Amino acid sequence: MTRSPLIELLRYAAILLAVAITLVPILWMVSIAFKPVAEWQAAGADLTWIPRDPTLENFRYLFGRSDSALIVALERTATRPILASILAASFGTLIAMTAGTAAAYGLSRFGAGANLPLALIQLRLFPPMAVMIPVMIMWAFLSLMDTWWGLALIYGIVTLPFAFWLMKTFFDDMPREIEEAALVEGCTRLRVFLKVTLPMMRAPLASATLFVFILNWSDYLVALLLTTRQWATIPVYMASLSSSMTGQLYGAKAALGLIAAVPPVILGILIQRHLVRGLTFGALKQ
Amino acid sequence: MAEIAFVNVTKRYGNTVAVDGASFTVADNEFFCLFGPPLCGKTTILRLILGLETPDSGEILIDDRPVTHVGPAERNIAMVFQNLALFPHMTAEQNIRFPLVERRVPEARIRERLAHAAAKLHIGHILHKHPAQLSGGERQRVAIARALVRDPIAFLMDDPISALDARLREEARVELKRLQREAGRTLIYVTHDQEEAMSVADRMAILDHGRIRQIGAPVALYDRPNSAYVAQLLGSPPINLLPPGLLPGARADAVQVGIRPEDVEVRPGAGARVTGVEPLGGYTVLTIEAQGASLRAMLRGQPAYAPGQSIAIGAAPERMHFFGPEGERLAS
Numbered sequence: 041m042t043r044s045p046l047i048e049l050l051r052y053a054a055i056l057l058a059v060a061i062t063l064v065p066i067l068w069m070v071s072i073a074f075k076p077v078a079e080w081q082a083a084g085a086d087l088t089w090i091p092r093d094p095t096l097e098n099f100r101y102l103f104g105r106s107d108s109a110l111i112v113a114l115e116r117t118a119t120r121p122i123l124a125s126i127l128a129a130s131f132g133t134l135i136a137m138t139a140g141t142a143a144a145y146g147l148s149r150f151g152a153g154a155n156l157p158l159a160l161i162q163l164r165l166f167p168p169m170a171v172m173i174p175v176m177i178m179w180a181f182l183s184l185m186d187t188w189w190g191l192a193l194i195y196g197i198v199t200l201p202f203a204f205w206l207m208k209t210f211f212d213d214m215p216r217e218i219e220e221a222a223l224v225e226g227c228t229r230l231r232v233f234l235k236v237t238l239p240m241m242r243a244p245l246a247s248a249t250l251f252v253f254i255l256n257w258s259d260y261l262v263a264l265l266l267t268t269r270q271w272a273t274i275p276v277y278m279a280s281l282s283s284s285m286t287g288q289l290y291g292a293k294a295a296l297g298l299i300a301a302v303p304p305v306i307l308g309i310l311i312q313r314h315l316v317r318g319l320t321f322g323a324l325k326q
Numbered sequence: 327m328a329e330i331a332f333v334n335v336t337k338r339y340g341n342t343v344a345v346d347g348a349s350f351t352v353a354d355n356e357f358f359c360l361f362g363p364p365l366c367g368k369t370t371i372l373r374l375i376l377g378l379e380t381p382d383s384g385e386i387l388i389d390d391r392p393v394t395h396v397g398p399a400e401r402n403i404a405m406v407f408q409n410l411a412l413f414p415h416m417t418a419e420q421n422i423r424f425p426l427v428e429r430r431v432p433e434a435r436i437r438e439r440l441a442h443a444a445a446k447l448h449i450g451h452i453l454h455k456h457p458a459q460l461s462g463g464e465r466q467r468v469a470i471a472r473a474l475v476r477d478p479i480a481f482l483m484d485d486p487i488s489a490l491d492a493r494l495r496e497e498a499r500v501e502l503k504r505l506q507r508e509a510g511r512t513l514i515y516v517t518h519d520q521e522e523a524m525s526v527a528d529r530m531a532i533l534d535h536g537r538i539r540q541i542g543a544p545v546a547l548y549d550r551p552n553s554a555y556v557a558q559l560l561g562s563p564p565i566n567l568l569p570p571g572l573l574p575g576a577r578a579d580a581v582q583v584g585i586r587p588e589d590v591e592v593r594p595g596a597g598a599r600v601t602g603v604e605p606l607g608g609y610t611v612l613t614i615e616a617q618g619a620s621l622r623a624m625l626r627g628q629p630a631y632a633p634g635q636s637i638a639i640g641a642a643p644e645r646m647h648f649f650g651p652e653g654e655r656l657a658s
């Protein structure tokens with residue numbers, strides 16, 4: 041089938057537009073991240089894509105290594121927020137994936153907790169914000185306010201339904217005979233799970249983990265309510281990057297944004313190999 | 327030794343009765359075939375023997391001991407699943423080793439058994455490949471090797487060679503029969519191919535909606551089916567079931583008269599007409615119309631009749647099967 045050139049042209053225009061909408065803000069962020077104060081400050085704004093005087097000053101500034109006289113040194117460096125984000129998002133993902141996978145497996149294989157799926161959907165029916173006030177009170181009681189583990193716990197709870205639903209569909213799609221073959225060949229249930237099910241589930245586990253991690257990593261509102269100074273995460277900290285003298289510190293924000301994009305990208309690259317693998321291809325007839 | 331017995335076993339899934347009051351005994355060292363149309367409960371019977379399902383009522387005995395509370399791993403029975411169920415993340419070799427590794431067999435012994443199984447099934451050259459890289463026939467061989475590699479008390483095979491084409495299947499079934507003799511173990515074999523069942527089985531059971539209709543040696547079932555249902559399932563082309571008046575010499579009290587195509591006698595004459603001729607080399611299959619009924623006859627040699635030709639048909643009364651109103655065989 042050959043399309044008319046006009047349609048072809050429109051198609052490419054549409055694709056170009058979509059790519060631009062996606063990429064322009066990111067590229068703009070990259071550009072600002074490497075601009076010196078004078079270039080990103082609103083006062084000195086003449087918009088250029090390529091910094092005229094590229095510098096790592098913004099990054100140095102974030103970590104308290106800046107010697108610029110133009111802006112006031114930061115009260116808190118970005119080190120701790122980065123650590124907070126990594127800890128809260130990683131452990132939140134760990135909690136959601138462990139509990140979600142276990143629940144999904146139990147339900148898919150043994151029909152245990154048949155009402156669970158509905159209960160978990162219900163958890164997604166209202167925005168997490170709706171319950172954050174009670175959670176704040178509870179967390180205060182439990183001394184979980186402004187701790188990374190308190191944040192990780194709520195992240196794990198909020199993303200649990202995603203982990204559960206993703207893994208449940210994958211477990212449902214896995215033919216039960218493969219596990220049964222291992223059972224017949226002398227495995228205990230636990231060994232079947234560890235030696236057959238989990239290795240076969242590498243690809244689904246990898247993609248679900250990435251998905252859940254990105255959800256946790258990009259949270260702003262929950263962290264804003266549950267952390268203050270000690271364990272503020274990157275997005276919370278980023279919002280505080282301003283000074284009375286210069287207003288919003290766009291350079292530092294862009295630099296931090298760039299740093300924040302690194303972990304998901306690394307994670308994505310690490311598990312990409314598993315994402316393309318088919319699930320049970322070759323295990324069965326045909 | 328392994329003698330496997332079902333005593334009045336029933337298994338339901340919700341409203342479907344997958345196995346309905348089945349009783350049979352598979353003798354030690356026997357090649358026993360389960361045969362029947364799709365969804366008649368063949369796989370379910372194997373799953374019950376393995377311990378993957380528990381019967382709703384009745385009892386399963388292995389060597390005269392009830393196995394209700396024995397788990398699948400302890401029953402020491404090997405299975406080739408209908409969909410093969412190879413482990414996709416392991417190579418063929420790892421798949422075959424798996425049963426031995428799980429049973430903590432020493433490495434030297436594993437090597438020996440692996441080489442033995444690989445040689446028997448001619449898969450030495452593909453051991454390093456993953457299931458995804460194997461052809462359908464190779465996968466089936468790997469699955470059979472995984473079952474053969476250890477020394478279970480019995481083998482269960484659920485339509486293991488169905489992915490092969492007709493010619494390879496013929497070779498494979500001869501080979502399977504030989505493997506079973508050499509292993510000296512009970513083999514319960516499921517197939518939906520009547521020719522395959524008849525050619526390999528010592529005895530076979532014919533299933534119908536979870537019920538066992540008849541058990542016996544293939545030739546006995548072929549010659550004396552206890553019902554029209556069993557008669558129809560065995561033989562190709564299938565048996566002709568005709569109204570009683572059509573063939574001279576048929577019993578008057580029969581509702582249906584069964585006559586196998588090879589037992590139909592054809593000669594030039596009147597009363598019937600040839601409507602189709604299929605020359606199949608060694609023999610010829612005629613489709614015949616007689617008094618509104620259609621039947622088929624199988625004759626030796628090249629076609630001697632042409633479509634449209636008028637003929638007379640008959641059959642020796644002792645070759646006829648007489649069935650009553652419920653399809654049951656009438657006592658002679």
Ligand SMILES: Nc1ncnc2c1ncn2[C@@H]1O[C@H](COP(=O)(O)OP(=O)(O)OP(=O)(O)O)[C@@H](O)[C@H]1O
Pocket residue numbers: 339342343344363364365366367368369370371408518
């Ligand atoms: N896990 C299950 N849940 C519900 N119904 C089932 C289940 N397994 C089998 N059945 C039903 O039990 C009946 C027998 O199924 P079974 O798989 O034993 O048939 P089969 O003879 O092996 O068929 P096939 O020749 O297609 O393999 C069918 O009606 C099937 O739908």
Ligand SMILES: [Mg+2]
Pocket residue numbers: 368369370408484
């Ligand atoms: Mg089946």
